[in-house]
Amino acid sequence: MAGIVGYGAYIPRNRIKVEEIAKVWGADAPSYKKGLMLEEKSVPSPDQDTITMAVEASKNALKRAGLDPKAIGAVYVGSESHPYAVKPSGTVLAEAINATPEVHTADLEFACKAGTEGMFIALSLVQLGAIEYGLAVGADTSQGAPGDPLEYSAAAGAAAFIFGKDKVVAEALQTYSFTTDTPDFWRREYQYYPQHGGRFTGDPAYFKHITGAAEGILAKAGMKPADFNYVIFHQPNGKFPFRVGEMLGFTKKQIEPGWLVSKLGNTYSASSPLGLTATLDISKPGDMILIVSYGSGAGSDAFIFRVTERIDEVKALAPKTRDLLDKNKVYIDYGVYAKYRRKIRKAE
């Protein structure tokens, strides 16, 4: 059965705390911390972008898969912060990991679910037999306008998954997608920061699509929440995943291992995929995992994975997600953050 043969994560070292951002804008830090369950977020260094992070995560996935990169027949990068408007991120990634030239690639964009859409395509091509191995990456250096509530959560990270049929770490038992035209969050060409519909991003957007996808995949698989050891939902803030979990009948215990957002922020296309890498890091053979992403616009992808014996052989082959999150951090102030995120224009 096809599934994940290698997985890898990458999180930049820099962190900025909610208090540091709130201080600049005269905002009430405790209410953000309590209301959104956010403490700090990751910040990319000036020389990092979606491509460099995708490369880091993919290298980690390759270490776990133990593959010759030339065996990878397709490379998909899902992001809403591709460094180029025209010119693929995927070609740089494929070249960097030595998967070129006999490889399919394309960049994907679907707000925060471009990564999981890439996973679906790579998995499907493997299942179809069109390719032997496929690589899918969700990566973002997400943008939040200065002073916007998004600034407290918009973070950076990447997660990569290699799909194949041999030496599978987690079998893909079921997939499902739930999509409607729902304009809750958008950025037009030439706009630097996205706009969002405030409270409209909640019930008719995040909650409707995640519950739609979760209920859909459970019905398709004939399963119920109690059948799963772990569940990962998209994490735009700390509160939403727990609330949607409660709505669907999942427990905190099922959600917590993949819940990274309070210390990580929202890594957009990498958000639920990083929750999956963190969950795989602590999973045991036989564990059942449900992941449901969410992308504004709007849609949710759902996958059911069953962990195999192989997990114990690969866990230690690359950095664990929680270690990337909790160790070796560098705290920066708002001034440095503003410079790193190019909010300050330097003299030419």
Added chain:
Amino acid sequence: MRDVAVIGIGMTKWGELWEKSLRTIFVETALLAIDDAGVDRLDSMVVGCMSSGLFIGQEHLTSLLSDYLGKNPVPAARVESACSSGGLALRQGFIEVASGISDIVLVGGVEKMTDVTGCEATYALGTAADQEYEGYHGLTFPALYAMMAVAHMHKYGTTREQLAMVAVKNHENGSKNPLAQFPFKISVEAVLQSVLVADPLHILDCSPITDGAAAVILCPADMAKKMKKPVVRITGSGHATDTIALSSRKDMAWLESTHLAGQKALAMAGQKIGDIDLFEVHDCFTIAEIMITEALGLVEQGRGGKAVEEGLTALKGKFPVNPSGGLKAKGHPVGATGVAQAVEVVKQLRGEAGERQVKGAKRGLTQNMGGTGGSSLVHVFEAD
């Protein structure tokens, strides 16, 4: 002048009605009122709406609404007086029927506020203040009412907890109103721990942004009697203005326009404030309800905070204020609020208010206010 009766009421569930447009919300509500009245014609329509221009980019509103209601070529007018637009529509409808110009008048109120961002909604609402002397200096409505609250606290010793108690009481009432936007109870602690908006006001001191509409059908009382409908008369209508800018007032802790409109309405009705069984008032912020109870004469000046603390204004208190949940829990689609207050009072006087029914209510009063009290409308209703 002819006696005027309310013979039909209509209101649908309020909230963030993202899937409905202004015209849909209005038409659904107007049809309920028309059905309730059992009338087969309208002689005129008056609709209160504060800012369809800024909220949905639509002016010339009543031609649109009369068209979608299927009532062209009925004469239809929109009236605007900020958050008291609905109350003003009611007064204009009342005058039209009382004068004999029209027999059957639909009075509606509507606002669609969630099609714009929070910033744009704050701006639209801010146009109810003095733009040159308040708005351009950065004042928003929470800030203006926060200053009124500070003035009241300073002058009379009103406490932060007493402000919270207004929200707690109105949510308690609103929990019994299935049409309310937020039909749940809250605690004083929850109010005090909610996000600070403009010191001393927290978010749970503020009425929400809401989509909604309300409608009533008015006709001469004689006609209503012949139709064998439960008759609720509008026996008093009072309207007064005050300076639009808060800084121009003699006393920031006193609502003179509400005081004057209340006196006029009660005088027309030939009633004293103590004879009224229930009150629907404009609690856009918790401090507003405290100041309104004083301006209407329910309590002495400065005693509004104590009154809520002592339960005087609770549903089972001596003067039940906002049995519907008020703007705080029911929601505040600005142009619709004044009409919805009338809907609630008529429901109460008909004995149809369910769990939140004020027992044996015969007389009710509505108070609807624009801006920080730059305009106020008070109406007295009596059951036959």
